[in-house]
Amino acid sequence: MGRLLKIYMPFASNELKRQLAYRGAFYLFIITSLFSSFISYYLWMAVYGSSGQGVLGGLTQNEMVVYIFMVYVTSSIVTVSLSTWVSDDVVQGTVAMNLIKPIDYRLSLIAKALGRVSFQFLAPAVFVWIGLEIYKVTVLDMAPVSVMGVVLYLFSSGMSFLLFVLFDFCFGMIAFFTTYIFGLRMVKEALLGFLTGQLIPISFFPEAVQRVFGFLPFSSMIYTPVMIYLGKYTGRTLAFMLLRQGIWVLALYGLGSLIWKMVTKRLVVLGG
Amino acid sequence: MIEVKNISKDFVSPKKYPGLKGAVKGLFSNEKVVKTAVDDISFSIRKGEIVGYIGSNGAGKSTTIKMMTGILTPTKGTCRVAGINPNQNRKENAKNIGVVFGQRTQLWWDLPLGESFTILKEIYDVPAEDFSARMDFLNDVLELQDFIDRPVRTLSLGQRMRADLGAALLHNPKVLYLDEPTIGLDLVVKDNIRRAIKQINEKYQTTVILTTHDIGDIEELCSRIIIIDEGKLIYDGSLANLKDTYGNKRKISMEIRQPWKLKELHLEETFGVGEDGCSTEFIEETNSFCVTFDKHRIQVPQVLSAVMEVTEVKDVQIQETELAQIVKEIYNHGTAEGR
Structure with a gap:
């Protein structure tokens, strides 16, 4: 384990350093992504205001505020476009350079993703989070999150991260067959917006749809940790949710290994 | 050191038709075109040899190298490098080999060169004392110290190629594959690279396989050459013999x-x-x-x-x-x- 860390940590720290080198682009990204959180904030406030009901889809107006911004924090911790790296590697043929080293391609990508996520978490997700807690207590008059809540949330987010990168690795494998996956990535992002609960909490959907979503791995990526943070899951439900995340991590890990084996059999390296 | 036995590689691609009409037709057709890039090649290479692997563009040189490094799976045949099948044991094999693809870099584009070397040290698990000894040696022959602090993206082609060669040698590989290591370099840098390859071969008994279009590389470095054309092996023997027969x-x-x-x-x-x-x-x-x-x-x-x-x-x-x-x-x- 220690040896594994020693080999793959450089990939993480390397990505962190790279992000620091190109921070201009990254701050621009932060502003635009926070912007969309505020849009969804005003939208939901209007929805609650006009509905005349205190609780929609199981969430009060104040919980909705927490939901919106915790989705932002969670997606900073969880989402990394690993498939973009895979498709770049395929298009530019650099995947060959990864294969001549005694390393596992997937693990190196996950380590790199960890580096990216640490940066996203430090700047600015953690500040948004702290700001949200302060706002919650002072303005919304809600109780601050418990230590146990934070621990459970971080644990579940960690699982979500693994789930997401393992899924995106499988998705990125498509690039080996089609070379370009830009269009597919757009489709994937649009679908994930719904399926992960990023746009609309899954509890807003009809019962039958919720059941289907529950069966898919995507709701475990963002919806689950945010609901845990909100304290919506307790006792056996909580254990079940965490277990479901764990099972999906294992399943996607297995699937990824299988696809990778297939891919390396028919790999074609582009360009020279 | 290297055993290549009846190795072949076919590339299958969908058949393309010319023109717009053809592009539409291509959407519905399921015809495949098989191109044999490497066709039944066998050779064996002893430890410490420097072998020139030459052939015209598209002859299948790089494809053979990629099969020997474990990147590509051969369609038929087997190869063994230092007793390991590179295709089944890619990671094990990767520890034994160093590779320089002249047209690509294995270094981290955004990092200072020195950091790339530190990362490679971890990846290949090079002990600290070996690392410093080898860095000294590489500094000596490749003169890396002038640009060790600069990000790789700012290096000139010649510097980058020296850095890449250094990176491929850091873990003292048993076999070194060089795919056009002198492409696009000026005469002085070419000379440096050749001298470095020679010194490394002498000092560590590294087996070197070199593909190149530069006849100078072959004349200065290789005692033996293998020529392939359209995927077939057409000559395997000493340089002197080739000159004797044809010159x-x-x-x-x-x-x-x-x-x-x-x-x-x-x-x-x-x-x-x-x-x-x-x-x-x-x-x-x-x-x-x-x-x-x-x-x-x-x-x-x-x-x-x-x-x-x-x-x-x-x-x-x-x-x-x-x-x-x-x-x-x-x-x-x-x-x-x-x-």
Whole structure:
């Protein structure tokens, strides 16, 4: 384990350093992504205001505020476009350079993703989070999150991260067959917006749809940790949710290994 | 060290039709085109050898290298590098090999060069004392210290190539694959790279496989060459042997005083050889008379004295057939029998 860390940590720290080198682009990204959180904030406030009901889809107006911004924090911790790296590697043929080293391609990508996520978490997700807690207590008059809540949330987010990168690795494998996956990535992002609960909490959907979503791995990526943070899951439900995340991590890990084996059999390296 | 047995690689791609109509047709057709990039090649290479692996563009050189490094799976046949099948044990094999693809870099584009080396040290698990000793050696032969602090993206091509070579050697690999290591480099850097390869080969007994289009690389480095063409092996043997078999032609150019007297000269008859044994050519602008002949059948002095009998000679130049010429001829013919 220690040896594994020693080999793959450089990939993480390397990505962190790279992000620091190109921070201009990254701050621009932060502003635009926070912007969309505020849009969804005003939208939901209007929805609650006009509905005349205190609780929609199981969430009060104040919980909705927490939901919106915790989705932002969670997606900073969880989402990394690993498939973009895979498709770049395929298009530019650099995947060959990864294969001549005694390393596992997937693990190196996950380590790199960890580096990216640490940066996203430090700047600015953690500040948004702290700001949200302060706002919650002072303005919304809600109780601050418990230590146990934070621990459970971080644990579940960690699982979500693994789930997401393992899924995106499988998705990125498509690039080996089609070379370009830009269009597919757009489709994937649009679908994930719904399926992960990023746009609309899954509890807003009809019962039958919720059941289907529950069966898919995507709701475990963002919806689950945010609901845990909100304290919506307790006792056996909580254990079940965490277990479901764990099972999906294992399943996607297995699937990824299988696809990778297939891919390396028919790999074609582009360009020279 | 390396055993390649009857290795073949086919690439299958969907059939493409020309034009817009063809593009639409391609959407619905399921026809496949099979291209054999490497066709039943076998050879074995001993420890410490430097082998030049040459062939025209698209002959299948890089494909063979990629199979030996474990990147590509052969369609047929097997290969073993240091006793390991690179395809089944890619990671194990990767510890034994170093690779430089001249057109690519394995370094981290955004990081200072020194950091790339530190990362490689971890990846290959190089002990600290070995690392510093090897860095000293690499600094010596490749002069890396001038740009060790600079991000890789700011390096010039020559510096980058030296850095890449250094990176491939950091873990002291048993086998070093160099795919066009001197492509696009100036003469001085080329010389440095060649010297470095030689020193490394001597010091560590590293087996080197080199693909190149630069004849200079081959003449300076390789004792043995393998030539492939259209995926087939057409020559495997020593450089001297190749020159012997194909470089039997010699050319003498003489600047002469009385060109009109050449009519009296009938070299083929004088030596009793046919067209292929001896041919002549006169270039009027420079007044030079060129004789190309088989060096095994006719000696240089014989030619000279025959010419001097009829005309006065001002200047003489004697040329061996160059390796470049030989290789060009082999590429054109596509076959070579000498083994």
